[in-house]
Amino acid sequence: MRFTTFSKQHVRSSNSSVAFAREREVVPGGSMRNATWFTPHPPYAAKGLGCWVEDIDGRRFLDCANNFFSLSHGHAFSPVVEAIRAAAGNGTAFGLPTEKEIELAQLITGRSPSCEQIRFCTSGTEAVMFAVKGARALTGRGALAKFEGAYHGSYDWVEVSLAPDPDGWDDEQGNPASIGGAEGVPRHVLRDTIVLPWNEPDRCAAILAKEGPRLAGLIIDPVPSRAGMIPVTREMIDVLHAAREKYGFLIISDEVISFRLSYAGAHPLFGLRPDLITLGKIIGGGMPIGAVAGSARAMAVFDHTQSKPLVALGGTFSANPLAMAAGLAAMTALDEPAIARLNQLGSDLRAAINLSFIERRIPAQVTGSGSLFRLHLTSKPITNYRSCRCLLPKTLQAVHASALDYGVLLTPNCSGAVSTPMDSASIDHLVAAVTQSIADAFARQAWEK
Ligand SMILES: Cc1ncc(COP(=O)(O)O)c(C=O)c1O
Structure with missing residues (x-):
């Protein structure tokens, strides 16, 4: 064509x-x-x-x-088409694990040292939701920090202040207010979502000094598409690292889009050291996918073999064999x-x-x-x-x-x-x-x- x-x-x-x-x-x-x-x-x-x-x-x-x-790789990329065809011929979904999920897990963890372990789900929204739940379970806290205008899918907490109007976008202190992403969002969601101004390290440091002790996690897309596609600065990252050190919350790097920026993802390009990383889009080769990855220590929160499973991460179509096969073909070619x-x-x-x-x-x-x-x-x-x-x-x-x-x-x-x-x-x-x-x-x- x-x-x-x-x-x-x-x-x-x-x-x-x-x-x-x-x-x-x-x-x-x-x-x-x-x-x-x-x-x-x-x-x-x-x-x-x-x-x-x-x-x-x-x-x-x-x-x-x-x-x-x-x-x-655009549309109908032949290695992806062949991989899906071969996988579909063997059945499209099982109530059992497949070897393909191990291969894709190995491919991604082999590319990024920050991704020691990984679990697949079916969308970026799910990945973000599970990562936030993981951060809450690990810290025993409820609140989340995110940046104004940044998109992380359609989970209530991360939709806060996605597209606020100038009318009322500042709180009484002149900081970004927490504005619901949909009508009817419960008040407690707004109270427990702290909104940060992008690439304003001093203001962020001041907000985190106040809110840090109640934060479970802070989610950041290093190049947020809806918030301008402006990369995060080194000064901003230093502030986030220092606040994490002091208050013990987790940093979640949302690379559902930005993982494509380097072989190992977006965070190494900017010196960001996340605890958890959320993935989706390209890692599925065009099939529905999401994933949470991170240090083995943080990912242990999803280990159901522990006597106390902290967060159950899974769904009917998690690690679907067609998505695993397509993702493997696409990511192998994206060297x-x-x-x-x-x-x-x-x-x-x-x-x-x-x-x-x-x-x-x-x-x-x-x-x-x-x-x-x-x-x-x-x-x-x-x-x-x-x-x-x-x-x-x-x-x-x-x-x-x-x-x-x-x-x-x-x-x-x-x-x-x-x-x-x-x-x-x-x-x-x-x-x-x-x-x-x-x-x-x-x-x-x-x-x-
Ligand atoms: C940074 C980011 N996080 C999460 C998501 C949600 O992913 P999905 O649409 O697969 O649910 C998106 C979707 O565009 C995204 O850009």
Whole structure:
């Protein structure tokens, strides 16, 4: 499947419109996932190959969304397809362990010294939930600290202050307030979730000095996608390490997305020494997966053979053999040279897009790290959730739709990832589509005031 011309292809498709009308009848809002929906409706996928996805109207898009950063090799990667086919032929799920789960566990623990042991589950949300429960069981405390705007899945505690409005986002002390991620969140969840400002070490140190003694854990994504995709600073990490030393809580590094940044994950790149690490997305090769990993000491909390099992980690589809087989195939192919190449492509594309904004005097920028990128419609520095919170939602929507018309699929908040089937030609296409989409919006004076 190839995309050869750089011209607009309109996506308000009849087949997708019909599909959307059908889905609306039986699914609230006509979408199974908030994240995949955008107005008026998304194109419905028919198939994908490599870095291209084709919709049910036959239009093709360079896929930078990659099912929200979970497909490091794009679509229908043949080693993954073969592995799933072989595994499925032997049965899709058992009430017994399989050897494949040992192999994937060995592969991941062999890559990252901080991951001495691992347990698989079926989503990143589950992984985060189990890690938080583990931290509580190990410390005998209930409270959790997280960073404002950072996404860690849909567990009540970590949804706190995911997307607060300026109205009321400060507490009486001027620190980030704890705002529920959904209506009806119990008050005790808000009381027991401490919200920290991103990359503000002094303020974080002051908050942790007060709240540290009641914390079970602190969860951090070293490059939080929703909070701007700005990497954590060394000063910030020093503060977290010092507070852990003093108060005895656990640090959970949430690398559900950012594990892809190096062979051993994100934390070594920033000098972070976590107790537990949560994983998902790419380690399943496109199949549903999550995992909690960490030091053998911390992971003992999940050891059911102890006389007192502290936290029961498992579910019907945990370590599902198809996901194990797909993950093994995908992660084996994602070796050090593959990651270095992805990171280089990512850095090239960020540099090219930023240069083009400067040359065209467009007040926009791209942030990110390694193979990850995110667009922002401002030239003001992006430092945290508050500075990246989109003040121009309609323009961002228009840019997303226009990129789609130019044949590039981004996530609805205009972020994306490079995958291994991409090459310099795909990056050129991506850069051209993105800069043209933003230039169009700018030229049409669609920039909201
Ligand atoms: C950092 C992070 N943690 C956790 C999750 C939740 O993972 P899942 O969607 O597999 O439940 C996500 C999902 O995007 C994520 O980005």
